[in-house]
Amino acid sequence: MTRKSEDTSRSTIRDVATRAGVSASTVSRVLGGEYPVSTATRTRVMRAVRDLDYVADARAKAIAGVGTPTLAFVLEDITGPSFALMAHGVEREATRLGHLCLVCSTEGDVEHELEFVEMMRAQRAAAVILVGGAADTVEYRERTRRMADSLASAGSRLVLCGRPPLGPGAPVTVIEYDNEGGAFALVSHVLAQGHRRVLFLGGKADHTTAQGRERGYLAAHRARGLEPDPALVLNGDFTRDSGHRLMRRALKEGLEFTAVVAATDMVAAGALTALHEADLTVPGDISLAGYDDIPFARDLHPALTTVHVPYEELGRLAVRTVLGRTAETPDEHLLLGTHVVVRNSVAKTPETGS
Amino acid sequence: MTRKSEDTSRSTIRDVATRAGVSASTVSRVLGGEYPVSTATRTRVMRAVRDLDYVADARAKAIAGVGTPTLAFVLEDITGPSFALMAHGVEREATRLGHLCLVCSTEGDVEHELEFVEMMRAQRAAAVILVGGAADTVEYRERTRRMADSLASAGSRLVLCGRPPLGPGAPVTVIEYDNEGGAFALVSHVLAQGHRRVLFLGGKADHTTAQGRERGYLAAHRARGLEPDPALVLNGDFTRDSGHRLMRRALKEGLEFTAVVAATDMVAAGALTALHEADLTVPGDISLAGYDDIPFARDLHPALTTVHVPYEELGRLAVRTVLGRTAETPDEHLLLGTHVVVRNSVAKTPETGS
């Protein structure tokens, strides 16, 4: 027991001052660093600090204007690989820039999202980063816009990361990726292999990310003068189970297609399992492609052809951009590129010649 | 422009008071709720609050003793599926109990872990949850023990979630799962299928989680009167790439084995890919099993036999337990069960009969 047994309650700067026989100001000064303090005093204070195991209350410092700044991010579910990647990027860059990170999962509940943003405004967070897509309705835009305004008027700032912009004039920073372009390139690749009936396993109809990918799917067809069969686009919810269910149903209903493009790699994984269960080989019988390039895409069998999205970079850029702002900075809007990564799950159709 | 253009700086309670023509105390009271305030005054104050879009500074409230409590958790890398699951459990339960969540990834850097815990002590976090295994050295134990002490003396508390206890007397709450037991059951299952030479793809030698799983592997052999060949246990680092690399090397070196038990599902995924690359079928030629039961285990082909660890529950319990403490509560130590989930990646050996 070299250390004195402290009483359970944390000690204040005044306790330290008393123990060192100086005033609170002096303690603050030796801890602060800049102000000249005699060596003898400094030593006494440091000793008291060590004896008491004292750490200044960060909240008190914050209110006095010298605290560690905080940055908040909210996402739907940290469990999703692409969310996790963005979160990782955000977290790394934030701590690199000396910020603390507050998280919150909404579980898809917009009400909860709203509450959280309000709390973050109260916490005086330097910025609030909304990660991942959302349902695109007018209420959503209005609500988000109000968040942006109130955050801005509180000296904070809203960042939309992987979520579409709100329209002109909203005080927001948005970091997007080329969602539609990636889908366009991917589906073009599939079509170039000779496929003509490609099933699209999409997400919720009003979800912005799902919409963008679907637009790319359609555009790729039209760019080749093809008119996609509406019966071939199915709506799900971006989960593995949704992919599994949708694929099973498509198979059972006898839908005709030679390739499947899933809106996410998770959906593709579920679809792949359903395909295997039906004794279909990939890409022998059916070609399959995903979207996101989550780390696991390489470990599916066959390795999944998909489009790479720089999720981690997205997160990093979100915080770097927003923390690098000054009051005069115009609203930023970054658009990162995507690219398809060709692996083994898409094959040429027989007609095209092997 | 229905709203007055506020100046950029956030407004204080005194601004609201002035605008409403009352004192700060009154504003605090109408916002606080309990104290009786006349309807007229309340209305005036609320109007001012709305006009100014005022939110009380959470940090100031905190220092006055009425803030939203905060809980911190630190993990190695949110990108790992099992980490993400625990994080999710922690986050959900914490917000359910009205706490804010601070996160930090250490990227495996103990120095960083230390710094972060210190910051959390300064933030007066209600608890700090260390998530996931760690290198088990004496320095580690001493360091962690010091963290526990200093957190405890500051009225906070350290929680070890999925990390082994520190020995008696340390003021810690630990929530573990039966790591060794799971490995024992899994390897027993594999041995029961007739396999006698089972390769173990482990983690870092001093990592507690890796050690536990390896102990289970050895114990299962010995329980059957078998002495495992030391050449069959390989050390890696729990990543997909490590599994891939190790498997390739084992194959190239002509190691003899009929089954592979990977220390994690990620490692198994990498190993599976290597097996496929070598034109070996699973489980036809080689049986394969993983550990963790991450969601993706079902989507590998064949679906992976593995041991289920209740990661999310682990996280939830960690916060529920630590927040449910009183000063008199003895140190808790929970041990959650694991169970093997049999899927399609492990088959009987030929000798055993199909």
Add this chain to the structure above:
DNA sequence: TCCGCATCGGGAACCGGTTTCCACCCATGT
């Protein structure tokens, strides 16, 4: 009509720090 009590709201102290302002001491220059 007067007293007492409940209702309401202001002033001030406090939470735990930082920082400005000022007084003091001692060493130096002339």
Add this chain to the structure above:
DNA sequence: ACATGGGTGGAAACCGGTTCCCGATGCGGA
């Protein structure tokens, strides 16, 4: 010997809230 000034450290104001303490109303009852 005395004015000057740099080095130190204390007192007090401040950051933005909450809450205790008390005084001022207004109302009802005696």
